[in-house]
Amino acid sequence: MLSPQLNLYLDNILVDANRFYDVALYSAIDSTLPALTFKIEDSSGKDYADFKFYVGAHIDVVLYDKNAPTTKKGNPDAKTSTNYTRFVVTRIFNGFEASPSSLGGFIQIWCTQAWAFYANYKGRIYKPQKISSIIKEVCKGAHEYARITVEDDNFVDSTDLGRTPRYKICESEVDFINTKLLPFADIGNSNPFFFVNSKGAAHLSSFTEMFSKPETSLIVPQFDLQESIGDKIVKLRDTLGLLEVHMYDSLTANIGDEDISKQMAPIKNKKYVQDNNTGIVVIGKRQPNVAPGKNSGKNIQASIPFKYEQMIFSDATSSAAIVNRTLDDAVGYIIGDDVGVNDFFRVTVQMNMAFETSDIGDTVNLLVPIFNKQEPDKDSENLEEEKKAAKKIIHWINGKWLVASKTINKGRSLQSTTTTIDLIRPTFMINETVTTVLDPQRYYQL
Amino acid sequence: MERQFTSNFDLRVYRGLIYDNGTSTDNRTQVRVLPYMADYEDDECTDLPKFPALFKGQVHNGFCEKKDGADKAEEVVILATEDFTYGFVIGKASMFYGVSDTVYLDSYNYSFIESYLSQRGFDTNNINYEDFIVQTMCMTPQDDHSGGGGLVELYNFRTGDKFIIHASGACIGITGQQVYIRCGSPTMDGSTPKYSSITITPTKITCNTDVFEVNAKNVILGKHGMNVLGTSSVAPVACSGSNLQPITNVTV
Numbered sequence: 226m227l228s229p230q231l232n233l234y235l236d237n238i239l240v241d242a243n244r245f246y247d248v249a250l251y252s253a254i255d256s257t258l259p260a261l262t263f264k265i266e267d268s269s270g271k272d273y274a275d276f277k278f279y280v281g282a283h284i285d286v287v288l289y290d291k292n293a294p295t296t297k298k299g300n301p302d303a304k305t306s307t308n309y310t311r312f313v314v315t316r317i318f319n320g321f322e323a324s325p326s327s328l329g330g331f332i333q334i335w336c337t338q339a340w341a342f343y344a345n346y347k348g349r350i351y352k353p354q355k356i357s358s359i360i361k362e363v364c365k366g367a368h369e370y371a372r373i374t375v376e377d378d379n380f381v382d383s384t385d386l387g388r389t390p391r392y393k394i395c396e397s398e399v400d401f402i403n404t405k406l407l408p409f410a411d412i413g414n415s416n417p418f419f420f421v422n423s424k425g426a427a428h429l430s431s432f433t434e435m436f437s438k439p440e441t442s443l444i445v446p447q448f449d450l451q452e453s454i455g456d457k458i459v460k461l462r463d464t465l466g467l468l469e470v471h472m473y474d475s476l477t478a479n480i481g482d483e484d485i486s487k488q489m490a491p492i493k494n495k496k497y498v499q500d501n502n503t504g505i506v507v508i509g510k511r512q513p514n515v516a517p518g519k520n521s522g523k524n525i526q527a528s529i530p531f532k533y534e535q536m537i538f539s540d541a542t543s544s545a546a547i548v549n550r551t552l553d554d555a556v557g558y559i560i561g562d563d564v565g566v567n568d569f570f571r572v573t574v575q576m577n578m579a580f581e582t583s584d585i586g587d588t589v590n591l592l593v594p595i596f597n598k599q600e601p602d603k604d605s606e607n608l609e610e611e612k613k614a615a616k617k618i619i620h621w622i623n624g625k626w627l628v629a630s631k632t633i634n635k636g637r638s639l640q641s642t643t644t645t646i647d648l649i650r651p652t653f654m655i656n657e658t659v660t661t662v663l664d665p666q667r668y669y670q671l
Numbered sequence: 672m673e674r675q676f677t678s679n680f681d682l683r684v685y686r687g688l689i690y691d692n693g694t695s696t697d698n699r700t701q702v703r704v705l706p707y708m709a710d711y712e713d714d715e716c717t718d719l720p721k722f723p724a725l726f727k728g729q730v731h732n733g734f735c736e737k738k739d740g741a742d743k744a745e746e747v748v749i750l751a752t753e754d755f756t757y758g759f760v761i762g763k764a765s766m767f768y769g770v771s772d773t774v775y776l777d778s779y780n781y782s783f784i785e786s787y788l789s790q791r792g793f794d795t796n797n798i799n800y801e802d803f804i805v806q807t808m809c810m811t812p813q814d815d816h817s818g819g820g821g822l823v824e825l826y827n828f829r830t831g832d833k834f835i836i837h838a839s840g841a842c843i844g845i846t847g848q849q850v851y852i853r854c855g856s857p858t859m860d861g862s863t864p865k866y867s868s869i870t871i872t873p874t875k876i877t878c879n880t881d882v883f884e885v886n887a888k889n890v891i892l893g894k895h896g897m898n899v900l901g902t903s904s905v906a907p908v909a910c911s912g913s914n915l916q917p918i919t920n921v922t923v
Binding site: 255347348349350352353389390391392394395404405408409487501547548549550551554558561562564565567568629649 | 672673674677678680681682704707708710711715716718719720752757
């Protein structure tokens, strides 16, 4: 999209595009519903006096290409535009910056996805069936004003045996899913993610399931930095069949957390469980099942960023007892601890554009420039070693990543649209021959 | 990332209406937890939670919604997780009344107990309300003093006296001075009282009844090693010339 524009509708009425700014449309795989904030310029105070924005007002957002054809009525054509899900206003702030006497300034609006507003609180029993089936049934039963869509392709079956009826009581659908269902579900023996993306599509999946899908975008450096990797861009684009290549403006990377327990805890997770039927106590240790692949020869896809020798002397990295639960639910709950390692590696990428090729839950391929390439000295006594070292130029940041969150921002001007995405993965995805990582075989393998 | 979805593992106390009693193969009590499940549709109720008794060996049955209707169904106290997938029934539930409520309708009605006891032949003159602990008081609609349902089980915590009394007057009473077992009641309906009783004191056993029948191969009434003589005649019998037949299985 060469000239991205955002249209914003208040209760189906188009808001002047010159008046709204500082738009942030946020969605994430670990945040159930997307959120929206923006500001409206109201220097005269008239909008505020008219009470145009009120709690529960519908906000619709459309992203379109200014240069693309429009419909006969002048609206963005559906083929070249993106309709986001419906939001409702939850909070309205006015600081009266222009003048306290005129009560003018800007109005800041916070919105949440409509399902939070149009929630169904009626109690209901869900017959014994897989938790994923219940979640899908709950989503399908959502109020039509909630504007969420349910497609079978976006729901992965959970592995629980489905032997327990579930009781929805005095709670919304989202709360019921989050507190009564998801804690006991596992997808492919790993923690589940349930989220509604910015288009209103509900998803139930796991990291491994989402990561297994082919990349939908190729993200590369700016033009002036592409020289060293130009051939790789072409090769990857052809391999992946991607027509669009997107350039990033800035990149930050994070490994781990100040609170080490968050990511360490699931690595050797010791759990105590008693079978509610037989009384037999089971004590066991579990490793997270989130690695995108296996370590095979030179390819390393299951190693996490701390050394093997640090782990072999560790009895456990966390311990807990699961009580007052059926064995089925206790097992599901234990598996949910995997979530801590899903974002062991987190890269934040900012692009100066409206990045719509990939959404949360999609995968992308990230390329960064060749790192510190040095030609071997032909006269060197260690020529073979230098030849090997000369190959180690592919930064470990390169490769396939999962889009964990996405924020589309629009500043003051109509054209100032940027997108920030968080990319995550739990392990290295490197080849020992060409990676810049020193001694990659020494890292602990999941 | 932090765990997005958590659940509380604590067991909490709830109240529920008995929806259905247990069966011979599954004696768990099926419960409609109140007020949370009050709006569940009737056709969903087959999947209401089933909880066993908290203590092994107990079964908590009572008037249930399925057979007797919601108005008559009894309430139980439940210990369960917040999603009700794991839990136990503790026992029948009392209602709670606030301090400002003047009439506690569920009160253990002492005057009823006193009347109940005295109508069944107990001396209530020396009974003090505050001395009694009522363990079970169960009254059924047939409790009309004509032998219908109802049971009171209580004991005096000062003296240790224990009583189990059926609405018909049948009872067992254990006191420091005697053990009293009775079927029927001496004062129930004002007509000729029919009852049988056994009173056991440290020195004497007294049996009161219309007919005392002993069905035994041998009856031993003493240690003298002698047989009771018997005759098939119902008229008085002089000794000379008559055959007196010893009853060898009754000795005195």
